[in-house]
Amino acid sequence: MKAPDFRYERPTDVEAALALLADGDAAVLAGGQSLMPMMNFRLARPQVLVDLNRIDGLAGIAEDGEALRIGAMTRYADLAGSDLIATYAPLIARALPHIAHPAIRNRGTIGGSVALADPAAEMPALLMAMGAQIALRSTSGMREVAADDFFLGLYETARAEDELVTEIIVPKPAPGTRHGFYELARRHGDYAMAGVALAVGEAVRVAFFAVSDHALRAPEAEAALASGDIDAAAAGLEGLDFHADPNADVATKKHLAGVVLRRAWAGSSTGGNTA
Numbered sequence: 001m002k003a004p005d006f007r008y009e010r011p012t013d014v015e016a017a018l019a020l021l022a023d024g025d026a027a028v029l030a031g032g033q034s035l036m037p038m039m040n041f042r043l044a045r046p047q048v049l050v051d052l053n054r055i056d057g058l059a060g061i062a063e064d065g066e067a068l069r070i071g072a073m074t075r076y077a078d079l080a081g082s083d084l085i086a087t088y089a090p091l092i093a094r095a096l097p098h099i100a101h102p103a104i105r106n107r108g109t110i111g112g113s114v115a116l117a118d119p120a121a122e123m124p125a126l127l128m129a130m131g132a133q134i135a136l137r138s139t140s141g142m143r144e145v146a147a148d149d150f151f152l153g154l155y156e157t158a159r160a161e162d163e164l165v166t167e168i169i170v171p172k173p174a175p176g177t178r179h180g181f182y183e184l185a186r187r188h189g190d191y192a193m194a195g196v197a198l199a200v201g202e203a204v205r206v207a208f209f210a211v212s213d214h215a216l217r218a219p220e221a222e223a224a225l226a227s228g229d230i231d232a233a234a235a236g237l238e239g240l241d242f243h244a245d246p247n248a249d250v251a252t253k254k255h256l257a258g259v260v261l262r263r264a265w266a267g268s269s270t271g272g273n274t275a
């Protein structure tokens, strides 16, 4: 099938893109790796498609004091080639080889993944585990939302329809923070059946993906991992809001969550990209 008719706009600055979004019934095109198939299957039918690919300044990774600022249009392939990411966002570096396939990573963007909020996507959980903020802009102004508060449900976020994700702000981890990542997928590069990202340092953050209708923190597991008790952490997953998906029922998700948590913890380390 082909996409229904739409008007195609290719602005060259953010203000023009925001004005088009404010007009209503518009979708932005980032890497197009999810949106184009959704339009071809007629699961998305925007009247106006606002292509962000000609806008300078929406892509790039910059150091800003104690944080990294990652432009929404930064592609997975650029994240993978970045020394700043390897040094200050080792969880992203570890997870990247598991996100889809090289052709998709060449086009897909961090902002696209954040805006889409697929429950099986790695990036929302990574951003929660790193304590990141999502920067949003509309014609009415700018705001930042903590990743913890951004992912609300199945493909549902705190972003209003007229808001553009412009940046992801990732705090640098405190020295000595342990990072761990593990996912189970049927084939390498497929969406995960269950996965987890963890950061254990001054703060302890454990975030799961592909086990519920959105990425979610695991507070009881975090409390147990603060003292390094992985058995108590795994037991503490019992109360999480697990959801079935076409891959697995709730009991299987619960079991797989314990498996990925133990493996992520066993493979965790301090320092940069050592996966």
Ligand SMILES: Cc1cc2nc3c(=O)[nH]c(=O)nc-3n(C[C@H](O)[C@H](O)[C@H](O)COP(=O)(O)OP(=O)(O)OC[C@H]3O[C@@H](n4cnc5c(N)ncnc54)[C@H](O)[C@@H]3O)c2cc1C
Pocket: 027, 028, 029, 030, 031, 032, 033, 034, 035, 036, 072, 073, 098, 099, 100, 101, 104, 107, 108, 109, 110, 111, 112, 113, 115, 116, 118, 120, 121, 122, 123, 163, 164, 165, 166, 189, 190, 191, 192
């Ligand atoms: C075969 C295949 C396998 C895949 N496997 C994985 C996987 O294992 N893990 C994973 O995480 N993903 C996977 N993906 C999805 C891929 O990572 C997508 O690229 C990503 O989810 C969306 O990024 P995009 O830049 O392509 O966004 P697009 O497809 O362009 O957009 C996605 C949605 O986000 C909106 N959007 C995009 N950018 C912005 C913005 N800056 N502000 C506001 N809204 C915006 C769009 O309007 C659209 O609704 C897979 C895709 C395919 C086709």
